[in-house]
Amino acid sequence: MSRTLRYTLLTLLWVLVGGYLLFAALSARRARSGRLVERLEIEVADSSSRGCLVSSARVREWIGRSGTATIGTAVDAVDLPALEGLIARNGFVSSAVAYVDYAGTLRITITQRQPLLRLRTDGVDSYVTAEGYVFPAPKGSSLYVPVVTGSYAPPFPKGHAGSVRECVDAEIGRIAERIAALEKEKYPLYQREIENDRRIAQLRRRRIKRQWWRFESAGDFERRVAELRREKAILRRSYRYEARLIGQEIDALARRQEQERLRQKKLEKSYEDFAKLLTFVESVESDAFWRSEVVQIVARTTPAGALEIDLVPRSGRHTVRFGRLEDAERKFDKLMRFYRGGLSRIGWEEFRTIDLRYNDQVVCRK
Structure with missing residues (x-):
């Protein structure tokens, strides 16, 4: 060939x-x-023993309320991106994938977020993931995760859904814009201040000379000098008063700026405490003994703005005053030594409070 x-x-x-x-x-x-959608199948890909935030029945309810056409609709007419967006806009849904197979079955696969803890403090009832993503707890949801209660004020508003870091950064950015706007308000004051200083300088340079060519007498000259002095005194008082007013307005704006900067610092510190709380809960969950021993975490914000916690253990009737979250590992070691060397001999029902907030000592109260 x-x-x-x-x-x-x-x-x-x-x-x-x-x-x-x-x-x-x-x-x-x-x-x-020419094929119609005959069935709707919903799969939650990561349901586990810790519980499930989303169920197929709830997703069917969402789809029904939205009015999105599914069963009985032509395959090509189903708005798959709209379905995915409808489901994914719920904060506890990480992702949603919808497609129709050749058998005419509309399949939706859902991945839910995995919360690290549930925050029920200061009017907030939200789940928080280890990455710092927060979303309101769905009605009727109950996951087997640690619950943090108390008067603690978290660094995000009630009902917020999203990254806490992004929420804090956005608020810090808005504060920075307000600081910049206040700085711009100073510009006209600076101009007034410069103009007022110029007038004061001109006033200092004002002089009069005796008018010899008019045969001005000494008495007339002295009268003119006295009049100039009176005029300069009046103007000097006026300019000084204007300078004081300008200074007060600038100082007031500066104080408002300082208050906004203080808000930024407090917000950043609040986020740092929030991140420490997540790390603390992770450390508790990673230890088999403390995971089973710690029943409840009670968090509070001190008047100084710091985060402190108490622990409610399973054993005994006492409360552990853990305090701030710095040196958490050292405090747990100290508490474990006290459990083994103290309470095991004295008795688990002896004390009401075990305080770990002091260096190298455990303070107990009955």
């Missing part, structure tokens, strides 16, 4: 294969366009 004939046959073969694939694709498309 000649080379030309071989190339011709190969080309013809590939043309036939391409034509067949195109025909098959068009046939499949025609068949799909």
Whole structure:
């Protein structure tokens, strides 16, 4: 067989294969366009023993309330991106993927977020992930995660859903804009201040000379000098008063700026405490003994703005005053030594409070 004939046959073969694939694709498309959605199947990909935030029944309820057409609708008419967006806008849903298979089944696969703890403090009832993503607890939800209660004020508003870091950064940015706006308010005051200083300088340079060419007498000259002095005194008082007013307005704006900067610092410190709380809960959950021993974490914000916690253990009737979250590992070691060397001999029901807030000592109260 000649080379030309071989190339011709190969080309013809590939043309036939391409034509067949195109025909098959068009046939499949025609068949799909005429097919209706017959079933709806919803799968929560990461349901676990810790609980499930989202169920197929709840997703069906969302779809029903939205009015999105599904069963009985032409396959090509189903708005899959809208379905995915409808489901994913719930904060506890990490992702949603929807597609229709060739059997006419609309399949939706959902990945839910994995909370680290539940925060029920200061009017907030939200789940928080280890990455610092927060979302309001769905009604009727109950996951097996640590619960943090108390008067602690977290660094995000009630009902917030999203990254706490991004929420804090956005608020810090808004505060920075207010600081910049206050700085701009100073510009006209600076101009007034410069103009007032110029007038004061001009006033100091004002002098009068005796008008010899008019044969001005000494008495007339003294009268003019006295009049100038009185005029300069009045103007000097006026300019000094204006300078004082300008200074007070600038100082007032500066105080407002300082208050905004203080808000930024407090907000950043609040976020640092929030991150420490997440790290603390992770450390408790990673230790088999403390995970089973710590029943409840009570958090509070001190008047100085710091975060302190108490622990409610499973054993005994006491409360552990843990204090701030610095040196958490050292405090747990100190508490464990006291459990083994103290309470195991004295009795677990002896004390009401065990205080770990002091260096190298454990203070107990009955």
